[in-house]
Amino acid sequence: MADSLSPPGIDVPSPILSARLHELAGFLGAPTAGRLTEEQRALSLGIARRLVGDIAEELGSETDAAALWRDWLASGIPGADRLAGACFARAEEHRWREQSAQRLGATAPLADDEAVVVTPEVAAGASDAADRAYLALQIADRRRFDAYGHPALPLADIDRELLRALLLDIAAWRLVREDKDGTLASNLGEAVRAAVSRQDAATGIDRAATDYHAALAAPSAVAEAAAAAIVRQDWPALIALAAAAAQRSYADTALALLSAEAAALPILLAPLRLDRAAIAPLEASLAMLPARAVGGGA
């Protein structure tokens, strides 16, 4: 479409001009649709960069991830369509959790009396298995951040085909850049296979969610845990339970919740058998998140 809009007399449009015309064409195609905010772009791009860096590391520490990213920024990231879904879901979930935490900050309790010794609560009725499964879920969730608290996508959490495609693209980039005598190709091929089998063995957030749901066993326990997660604004636990109950992936469930109209929430969460009243804090929290990809772009 960009080509068809190119002004006459310019044989090869510059990449920037091409991208802008492409963007404009998209805008003209749906002028009232909400567009990505700068924050959403930045978060998604950051997640993609960390993912590409992590995958590059899988192919050996000698991969120059910084140079790779510079090249890809200039030429476009391969497999962008598939990458977009994963990065956007993670970015939107992060935005929601961050907003929720910031709102909590204003009412956070502060210990200012050194003599008060408070015994931490032990979750009433929580079985050992459920406790361990919840701990594993927390661990899987915290793997979705880097050391600085920025959102990330661990390799265990991404689609196998996306991982394979990115590994092959990075390997191809290295071959073009470095392969002088033909020996690198077989080494990289081996590294790609090893990385894919490591992912097969790894347990990510989806497996942790399923285990947590299974450990709660009784439907009433699941409902209780989900209701408690809403009250505590423990959104990862809620998404995990909803995903496992509906047999969907964590990322899909997160994106479904974040892009749902309020009226659709009870339907989405129906497998959890929650009261309508229990969902109210969730509705309120989502309603306060600006620029959600919902309806007319609330």
Place this chain on the structure above:
Amino acid sequence: MSERLIRGRIDRSGGLVSADTPLLRLQQRAGSGLNKPLALPHLARLVALAQRLQRDISRPLYAADDHSDVHAVVRVIPDAEGASIEISDWRTRPIAVPQAPAATDNVAPQGWSWECDQQLRMVALRRGAEAPFVPENWEARSLSELFELQPDAEGRFPVLQALARQSRFTGQRVRAEGPGDRISMTLSADALFDATGRFTGFRGIAALDEAEEDEPAASMPTDPVFGSLPLSDPQFGRRIDGALRGPLSRIIATAETISGQFDGPIRADYARYAGDIAHAGRHLLGLVDDLADLQNIERPGFKAAADEIDLGDLARRAVGLLGMKAEEKGIRIDAPRVDDKMPATGEFRRVLQVLLNLLGNAIRYSPDNSQIWIRVDRDGDRAMVTVADQGQGISSEQQAVVFEKFERLGRTDSGGSGLGLYIARRLARAMDGELTVESAPGQGARFTLSLPARDV
């Protein structure tokens, strides 16, 4: 603002009758005001304590209003009509956002960021950009298992105190698995809470400590007391320190966790037993400290620094540190007044160590509800500080051996290692000073530390 002194006045009934603006504003934000009860619980407790003890108290103050934490140092001066409050070093900082995922922006490139749940089980451990490694199999392990907690100068563990108070902490020294040997790190973290106000754990960083300087290896003479035991070998000292301190610290930390019932209520007698274990562990740790000190001061070429010090100031600091312990036995300490100065030359921390030993002994061996005097004096070119008690006293035979290694004058309780006075005298002599005792049975004891006086 931190340079200014903020004053306030409390009447006998605990009401705030006058206050400078920052204090008044804090009181108002807490829902109270002038001529109304002090609404800042931490400050109110300190005022009550000072009035009960009828003694000046200086403590860190932690308070909070609706948008910031307040950290300051407060001095409470009780009198017959109530108490005066002087607050210095007033600092405010924004409230830490709970569950904010980016609370670890200050991770050093070589450091780690970490998170644990309310039972101190690790849920995250990530390396900074240039950190070569993190320990394997950290998932769900106890924080105190992954990191060997080291006590601070007062034998406490900041992380356990923070757990009890559900508040942030800094300066928790630890040792952790390194690529080869174990490495020293310092932990700090914010407390995390969920939307119901329930404490959910800590999120913080682990910063790599500066590499410790290697002491020069030297061939040592055989120790006259330990014979062939290589106590004076620096390598042995370091090994004993490393081999004992870690397990002991872990025993103390675990026993304190049980004693504090952090993982939930347990039977009171079990909690008490755990408290006894922690107490015994601290005693053993004190012995390790003494042995490490002994190894250090007995090495050839050991020198103390020649700081410009004031014995009056150091005596007051020692009283500040041990005042509460004396209070537990109803012992009154008559310390030098603020204007009692005695300039001298010696190493600040070593002199404080000696004074803490002398005052600690005096408190330990004095009867309940007795009195201890600390006086500073000058005799020619010697500056002196004397600690006198009303204990059972020391006979002339005992005085001859009281400064010997492991000499406890026949005592068998768990009070000390018998190395304290030996170390104290060695330190005094390393500073060109002396430590002497005068006593008679039934008449208490007077220990005098003399150091080179300094003219100002």
